[in-house]
Structure formats: structure tokens, C-alpha cells
Amino acid sequence: MTMSVWGPHGATIIRVFDAPYQIYTRVRPGGNYGLLNTATGRLFAAFMPAAIVEPILKQELREAKKVDGKIVDLGAYRESLEAVRYNGCATTRGLPVPGIGAISVPIFDVNDTLLAAVTAIGPERLIDDEEGSPQRDTMLAFGRRMSLQLGAGQLRERGRQAPHKQ
Secondary structure, eight states: OEEEEEETTEEEEEEEOOOSSOOOSOOOTTOEEOTTTOHHHHHHHHHSOHHHHHHHHHHHHHHOSEETTEEOOHHHHHHHHHHHHHHTSEEEESSSSTTEEEEEEEEEOTTSOEEEEEEEEEETTTOOOSTTOHHHHHHHHHHHHHHHHTTTTHHHHTTOOOOOOO
């Protein structure tokens, strides 16, 4: 499991919580998640203001025209971000590492701004990202609980509007 925040180079890992099983991937504090092919990166791309995300996204697109051997379809990518916002989480299976799955959930602050992402990562057989699965429901509940503890949702409760995210 990792915790990430937005940094100068995008979604940046600040904490790694070791799993009881070995994962063959380079996940370490200070590392960055790609916006195109990781659950954490897609989560940040979905919930951060577009003006902040676009420079990093454009850089990634220049450096890697293909994801999983396919040319990146920017329209489909943007649609996938709509699904992330609707579902409240981002998931991946086999990307960017074959056999590895991930579920990433947002943590919002008192201004309803994305503060961090918490991501469960593991072998696909152990990470059930389907709607209603125990792992996905647990991750979503954790993200909501942390957000509430940080005051998320209070703007709506006080009758004010949250800042526009896009």
C-alpha cells in the first residue's frame, strides 16, 4: 500500500506500507506514478485541476506514445477519468506491471481539494477491484473516513460551494 501526494513531477509516493507478500515493482518513497497507466496517476488526473495536471500529462504523452503496446487514445483516457470521478476510485489490472492490480482512493481536505491518494497494490489474484468487492469497499470506506476526519464535505454542509475542480 502507498500514500501519494501531488508534487512537482506529478503523483509522488511519500509512504510505502509493506505487504506480507513480495511485489515485483519499483515502488519507493520519492518515486512517481505515471498519469497514463497507473491507478494512482489516473486518480490524481481525475481529481486535480486540469491546469495543474496537463503539463505532466503532455510530458508523459511526448515520452511514451504507447501504453500496454497501444497508442494512447486521449479521448478514451479522458472518459476513463470520468469513470474514476463517478466511482470514487481508480483501478488497474496488469498495468503498468503484468500480474499486478491496484485500487487507489482519494483523501480530500476541508476545501474538498484532493490532498492524497492511498493505493492498495498486489497480485491481481489478491486485489479484487470489482464493484462491491470487500477490497474495493474497504478502500473506499477508508478514503471517506480519512476525508471526513480532515473536514471534507463541510463546505456543502455550511451552504458554500466547493471550488470547481476542472
